[in-house]
Amino acid sequence: MSAFESLVRPALVRIAAPGDGYDPHGDRYWGTGFFIAPGWVLTCAHVVAKGGSAVWKGERAVGIVWDGGVTTGEVVLARPRPAEPEQQLDRWDFPDLALVRVPDARDASCVRLSERPPVIAEPIPVALYGWSRVTGRLAIRDAVGQVHGVDGEALLLSGTQPVEGLSGGPVVDLNRAVVIGLNKGRGADEGAAVPVASLRRLRRERGGEVLSEVMRDHDRHHLARYRSLSGAADWTRAQLHHRPPTAQGLDPGRRIHLYGRLAELPPPTGPGEVLHLVDEARRLTVGHDMRPVLEVAPQTWREGVGLLHELHEPNQEAAADLGPNAVFVYAAKVARHVRERYGDGVASRSLAAWVTHAAAEMPLGTRKAIAGVLANGRAIGGRSGPDGPALGARADVLVEIDTPPYGRKFPWRVKLLFDGRTITPLHGDDEGVERELLRDTLREPLADALARGDRGEHLAAVEAVLPRELFDEPLDTWRLSPEDELFDERSLPLGHRRIVVIRDAGRNARPPAPEWHRRWRTAGLGPLRAVPLRAETLAAARDVHAAHRIRRESPRQAWVRLSEAEDGSVPVYCGPVGSGDGLKAMAAALAAGHPIALWRTGDHEHDPTYCAEFHERADRLLAEAGRAEGLHGPVISLRKRVSADADMEMDLDLDLDLDLGPDPDPEPGPHLGPDPDPQLDLDPTYDEDTDDAPPVRSEHAWAANLAVLFDPPDRPPHEDPLQGPPMLAEEEW
Secondary structure, X not given: OHHXXXXXXXXXXXXXXXXXXXXXXXXXXXXXXXXXXXXEEEEOHHHHHHHOHHHHOOOOOEEEXXXXXXXXXXXXXXXXXXXXXXXXXXXXXXXXXXXXXXXXXXXXXXXXXXXXXXXXXXXXXXXXXXXXXXOOOOXXXXXXXXXXXXXXXXXXXXXXXXXXXXXXXXXXXOXXXXXXXXXXEEOOOXXXXXXXXXXXXXXXXXXXXXXXXXXXXXXXXXXXXXXXXXXXXXXXXXXXXXXXXXXXXXXHHHHHHHHHHHXXXXXOOOHHHHHHHHHHHHHHXXXXXXXXXXXXXXXXXXXXXXOXXXXXXXXXXXXXXXXXXXXXXXXXXXXXXXXXXHOOOHHHHHHHHHHHHHHHHOOHHHHHHHHHHHHOOOOOOOOEEOOEEOXXXXXXXXXXXXOOOOOOEEEEXXXXXXXXXXXXXXXXXXXXEXXXXXXXXXXXXXXXXXXXXXXXXXXXOEEEEEOHHHOOOOHHHOOOXXXXXXOOOOOOOHHHOOOEEEXXXXXHOXXXXXXXXXXXXXXXXXXXXXXXXXXXXXXXXXXHXXXXXXXXXXXXXXXXXXXXXXXXXXXXXXXXXXXXXXXXXXXXXXXXXXXXXXXXXXXXXXXXXXXXXXXXXXXXXXHHHOXXXXXXXXXXXXXXXXXXXXXXXXXXXXXXXXXXXXXXXXXXXXXXXXXXXXOEEEOOOOOOOOOOOOOEEEOOHHHOOEEEEEOOOOOOOOOOOOOXXXXXXXXXX
């Protein structure tokens, strides 16, 4: 106990109302906290809540007392927190965490946080620390007990319980010399603690960047302490002392050296960038793709190490300790990747040199792999296919929505799709939601999945496997953040940045037909050409006067015509296909094996002239695309241009409505304004003296609300033997 006490005591803080000194009777005392990085204190949200509205307004209203002095801090991240500063919560659900910035405490000693959730195969001996006035005088208290299980998000304590005042104090794993939780409360027979792994929950408050920087400071601090010549006790040496001789994985000394160097690198752009390098390191070490049982979303380079440092080959009876090999390969790939992306800097050179030196005792194959990566290997490759690595995102995102089994609620699932073959489930709701709630319900699950699939500038595609009644759902206009937020990449419509396509849930539920396979193969070779989805619509557009005499095509007639269409034909339609005649025609096209189709969603008047233009422009688009994969770029560009044209038309309408008065400078002179946009089709017969504004229509208006069916027959979710194992939700571990 004494060894741990000397490590914990300097990091403990008393949290209280702001004041000038020590309060021996604890009248102003709120609870305990502890430094996790210089200038940052972690505690429970219910502890700082005792400060009232000033705390939730972000004021420096949290009194902090520690060995280094007395100061005040401000709550930066917390969960839960009141919706309004003046609101008082009746209960404090998990994670019950608050991160407090303490700018005046940059020299504070800090605890060492666990890098992963505890695995409770058997009870874990723990020590609980904190300030308490249970004896009548405020003082540091400690106790020894066990973590014997997990209930939801709570670590269950036995053998001891947190006494009053210990809330927010650290729970130390005595086997590994690391803080695994925070004291939260006590029940009739057992206590409860918040696992430090719940810190990731704070990222949902747009706290990802803050939390990542805190953890970088955490690692810098502990590397400096490990390197120090002062002789003072430090957490890394305590971990080495308590490490069993049979322990596997990277030892604590080399791990803190690695973390400290990773902390100096530019941060990754997102989880997908980290996960891709983890995937490559795992594949290179094990020799094949081995997906983890749990798909997580790492935000820092160091979290990638945590996914590898206890790696084992599950097919071996005596599981080899492959973790260190994989970690060193991963570190080499990170160094190479950062060097290629940001230039040859001091931090990447330091990491590369350390990896080369520290891996000297690794097997020859690992050392050769590291040398190849650092010398002339690739920093990152794309997803691996049958023929080896290919450039692209780490994974695409699969959105599956089912027809309601009863009622009006649509069950849904969000998954990662690797290599177009292997599925990793992430989120879902078998009960489902009503159609009008789908967009808001799926916003966060989609954002999470896309962050894991994106790799740098390579963005994950969205493949929506939908029942046909939802084919007109404007998925390409969905956003990852509410539309009233700041203009950034999250607030842009999905279809403006990435591939968004629709696939048919009906035929994807069973093995693909030969026609579907044949048409997909020929579409991949090209050329592509338009064929009308509904023949009578195009015929009416070409002969307006005879429109009333044209008979409507039956579904069977449509199927015969579309079945006999040449390979490379793409059905196109100027209206919606989720109901009525459009739905029947789309069913005929799908039955005829067509894997690609273009149509326009939403309610539109069927102007014959417009429909003729839509078919002509769609045919031109397909000809320029050439083949199936060539279609994505032009469609994304069209969607962006349609949106920009809509903004221009709105501005023009506003200008026409304004009464600007007489021209203040009627004399002729140089034209200083912008030239009229040649893409705007203004009626040349417009008389400026009339009251009515002219119709304004841009060159790209034909593509407004353009939807794309892009449905390969060789991809899940139909019965696919390569589907991955069921996943736990991230919050469950």
